[in-house]
Amino acid sequence: MKLSPALQARGISRRGFLRASAALGAAGLVGGCTATAAPPGATKITIWSWLTGMDKYVAAFNAAQKDVFVELRVIAAGLSGGYAQQTNAIRAHNAPDVLHVEYQGLPQILLTGGLRDLTADMADLESQYSPAAWRGVRPDGRTWGVPMDLAPMVFYYRKDLFDQHGIALPRTWDEFRTAAAAVKQIDPQARICSFPLNDGSFFAGMSWQAGDPWWTAQGDTWAVDIAGEGTLRTASYWQSMITGNQVAGVVYGSQDWIAGIHDGKLWGVLGASWSVGTLNRSIPKDTGRWAVATMPTWDGKPANGIQGGTAWGVSAESKNPEAAMTFLRWLSTNPEVPKIGSAFSTPFPAHLPNRAVARQAYKGGFFLGDPVYDVLDEAAKRVPDWTWGPNALRLFSTISDSFGPVRSGGTTLPDALRKVQQHAVADMRTRGLSVREGKSA
Amino acid sequence: MSVLAPERTTPREAPRNVPVTARARKKDFAGAVLAVPFAILLLCTVLVPVAYALYLSLFTERLQGLGFSGPENVFVWLGNYLSVIVDSAFHASLGNVALFALIHIPSMLIGSLVLALLLDSGVVRLKQMWSLAVFVPYAVPVVIGGLIWAYLYSPTIGPIKGLFGIDALSDGAILPSIANIATWQWVGYNMIIFYTALQAVPREIVEAARADGAGGFRTAWSIKIPVIRPTIFVAAVFTVIGSLQVFTEPMVLKGFTGTVTSTWSPSMYVYEAAFVAGDNGRAAAASVLLAVICALLSAVVMRFSTRRS
Numbered sequence: 001m002k003l004s005p006a007l008q009a010r011g012i013s014r015r016g017f018l019r020a021s022a023a024l025g026a027a028g029l030v031g032g033c034t035a036t037a038a039p040p041g042a043t044k045i046t047i048w049s050w051l052t053g054m055d056k057y058v059a060a061f062n063a064a065q066k067d068v069f070v071e072l073r074v075i076a077a078g079l080s081g082g083y084a085q086q087t088n089a090i091r092a093h094n095a096p097d098v099l100h101v102e103y104q105g106l107p108q109i110l111l112t113g114g115l116r117d118l119t120a121d122m123a124d125l126e127s128q129y130s131p132a133a134w135r136g137v138r139p140d141g142r143t144w145g146v147p148m149d150l151a152p153m154v155f156y157y158r159k160d161l162f163d164q165h166g167i168a169l170p171r172t173w174d175e176f177r178t179a180a181a182a183v184k185q186i187d188p189q190a191r192i193c194s195f196p197l198n199d200g201s202f203f204a205g206m207s208w209q210a211g212d213p214w215w216t217a218q219g220d221t222w223a224v225d226i227a228g229e230g231t232l233r234t235a236s237y238w239q240s241m242i243t244g245n246q247v248a249g250v251v252y253g254s255q256d257w258i259a260g261i262h263d264g265k266l267w268g269v270l271g272a273s274w275s276v277g278t279l280n281r282s283i284p285k286d287t288g289r290w291a292v293a294t295m296p297t298w299d300g301k302p303a304n305g306i307q308g309g310t311a312w313g314v315s316a317e318s319k320n321p322e323a324a325m326t327f328l329r330w331l332s333t334n335p336e337v338p339k340i341g342s343a344f345s346t347p348f349p350a351h352l353p354n355r356a357v358a359r360q361a362y363k364g365g366f367f368l369g370d371p372v373y374d375v376l377d378e379a380a381k382r383v384p385d386w387t388w389g390p391n392a393l394r395l396f397s398t399i400s401d402s403f404g405p406v407r408s409g410g411t412t413l414p415d416a417l418r419k420v421q422q423h424a425v426a427d428m429r430t431r432g433l434s435v436r437e438g439k440s441a
Numbered sequence: 442m443s444v445l446a447p448e449r450t451t452p453r454e455a456p457r458n459v460p461v462t463a464r465a466r467k468k469d470f471a472g473a474v475l476a477v478p479f480a481i482l483l484l485c486t487v488l489v490p491v492a493y494a495l496y497l498s499l500f501t502e503r504l505q506g507l508g509f510s511g512p513e514n515v516f517v518w519l520g521n522y523l524s525v526i527v528d529s530a531f532h533a534s535l536g537n538v539a540l541f542a543l544i545h546i547p548s549m550l551i552g553s554l555v556l557a558l559l560l561d562s563g564v565v566r567l568k569q570m571w572s573l574a575v576f577v578p579y580a581v582p583v584v585i586g587g588l589i590w591a592y593l594y595s596p597t598i599g600p601i602k603g604l605f606g607i608d609a610l611s612d613g614a615i616l617p618s619i620a621n622i623a624t625w626q627w628v629g630y631n632m633i634i635f636y637t638a639l640q641a642v643p644r645e646i647v648e649a650a651r652a653d654g655a656g657g658f659r660t661a662w663s664i665k666i667p668v669i670r671p672t673i674f675v676a677a678v679f680t681v682i683g684s685l686q687v688f689t690e691p692m693v694l695k696g697f698t699g700t701v702t703s704t705w706s707p708s709m710y711v712y713e714a715a716f717v718a719g720d721n722g723r724a725a726a727a728s729v730l731l732a733v734i735c736a737l738l739s740a741v742v743m744r745f746s747t748r749r750s
Contacts, residue, residue, distance in 0.1 A: 081716065083716075084717075111508045111509070111719075112512065113509070113510060222507060255592060394717050400702075403699055404702055407699070427718075432504040432508075434505065
């Protein structure tokens with residue numbers, strides 16, 4: 001029988017594909033694990049993480065003591081697969097001892113029932129953490145995680161251009177609107193910043209500042225308030241900025257965005273503390289142009305949102321929870337860690353004494369104006385109460401899906417958010433959760 | 442697979458009468474042994490996962506209160522299927538791939554057929570160079586191809602906006618933009634298949650047609666296309682299945698624009714359910730439904746093809 005050309009072609013490509021995937025798998029196994037062997041007698045624990053530089057922290061910990069040996073497996077970042085991998089491992093009863101959770105993802109991971117209650121283990125550390133981080137690992141008043149870093153949102157702006165054209169740094173959102181108009185008038189191609197619509201965690205951070213948390217754990221019930229007063233005020237404000245063509249729409253970190261900030265078409269960035277690293281990496285030659293400031297406020301009362309931030313959880317089925325906690329206490333509170341991190345990033349630890357270490361180690365030189373760590377510190381202090389819900393990660397994609405038609409005028413941000421609220425409530429109820437709509441009592 | 446290979450007009454040799462001998466039985470045994478690796482792979486990578494997906498699709502994780510006490514796995518009969526069938530996001534994803542297929546399938550099949558006929562007709566010089574040039578996009582990994590196109594589409598740094606004045610990533614243009622990437626990727630691949638089939642068209646029929654005064658167009662339309670019709674139908678079946686399962690192109694563009702939703706195509710719907718929402722039951726039910734739709738559509742196309750030929 002003559003083999004069809006179609007099948008011949010398929011056969012080759014499939015075989016090639018299998019070979020390629022086998023090679024990839026092997027590379028993943030080799031590359032994903034740290035290679036050094038455990039010293040005899042040490043308790044071995046495993047950690048899955050996607051934190052940049054985690055290999056360096058783990059190597060330093062393994063070198064510093066002989067009792068606990070940590071084996072690191074690097075996994076895909078968050079929603080790119082990391083959460084799915086960890087959730088499935090918990091379901092399959094082969095989770096690592098230590099899991100990577102972000103504050104925003106912690107309640108969703110908790111739905112698997114796979115995390116150990118760390119309330120007693122962590123009780124002595126409360127006073128050493130930034131209150132926002134401490135609340136972040138205690139969604140229901142029990143401690144479920146060990147905070148690592150914090151990511152308060154700030155406003156990065158082209159101080160050189162603002163000064164040159166006599167635009168004052170906006171302190172309120174009303175002033176921000178005036179400044180946006182001024183930027184556009186000076187250069188019709190330029191905008192004060194981009195307001196990306198495809199990033200739910202960004203919008204959540206912007207809404208956080210308004211002081212109406214999207215979720216609150218009330219006893220045994222979730223109060224869900226995604227279309228609350230503060231959030232709708234945020235949404236209406238940005239809707240008018242979009243309708244008036246006062247802000248750009250490019251996606252944060254994209255080539256368009258990098259080109260925009262480098263060419264002076266974007267005079268500012270609404271970002272989190274980790275944007276310090278993004279700016280340093282994306283536009284290393286733009287030294288001496290940018291400055292950092294706390295976010296403009298709604299009514300002059302200081303307030304700031306948060307976007308992201310890492311914490312660690314211990315598996316409920318871990319055989320060595322004490323060893324895991326030994327490692328996590330080191331990782332979260334040992335001054336060595338921010339020193340190591342400062343070599344390749346700009347860490348902003350949740351642990352306050354460690355933040356002082358990071359501030360000392362910060363090289364500086366890129367930004368004008370107020371010292372970066374002063375601004376970030378101030379921003380971190382201004383964070384209002386907030387609880388992430390058990391569907392936060394999924395909600396981020398619901399938000400960006402609903403915001404898709406906003407730019408073409410198909411819907412408005414407030415309308416989209418009302419739909420998101422309905423969707424979220426229905427989704428949570430379908431899963432059997434106890435839900436109450438509206439503001440917490 | 443004789444559907445694929447065009448029948449030769451020359452009569453075949455009549456099969457010789459061979460008595461069943463020990464040698465033949467040994468041959469059967471050898472055949473069985475050689476089939477074992479395939480059977481194991483089929484079992485482990487297709488049959489077992491399919492069975493497991495069917496099993497998963499009947500269960501869901503039920504929580505209570507705040508949900509922190511962990512889930513309880515409950516049997517819900519066809520509840521997951523029902524929730525997928527009534528989900529407007531799933532309907533939207535089907536609508537998207539239907540429109541995508543409407544643009545992609547005709548343009549890709551006609552494009553590759555025309556290119557294959559041109560190559561076969563002998564009017565093209567530097568045949569190998571051209572066929573390689575058209576085939577190269579298929580050799581580019583889909584993710585890389587998607588990224589390249591995404592940069593070309595980007596309104597501020599890509600050339601498309603300047604050349605044609607349209608924002609290829611905007612609400613109205615995103616569907617043709619995605620279809621364009623897929624067509625670009627697959628035209629060369631199908632062209633090679635059609636060209637190979639055309640090589641097998643008996644030269645004597647073509648010559649006879651030419652002797653009867655048929656020109657290039659007439660020969661292509663009345664002789665070549667009818668002879669390779671079975672190949673075209675098989676390519677159509679693969680393209681229909683591929684269109685239904687489109688995933689990588691919209692997934693890549695999603696990073697560049699908010700107009701691609703996280704449930705843009707049925708495959709993305711499955712991905713969202715499994716890896717973002719963490720709802721394995723609904724993901725399994727949606728994949729089973731998608732597989733059933735694929736099978737039905739392929740059956741329709743195959744039925745159509747056998748009736749025509």
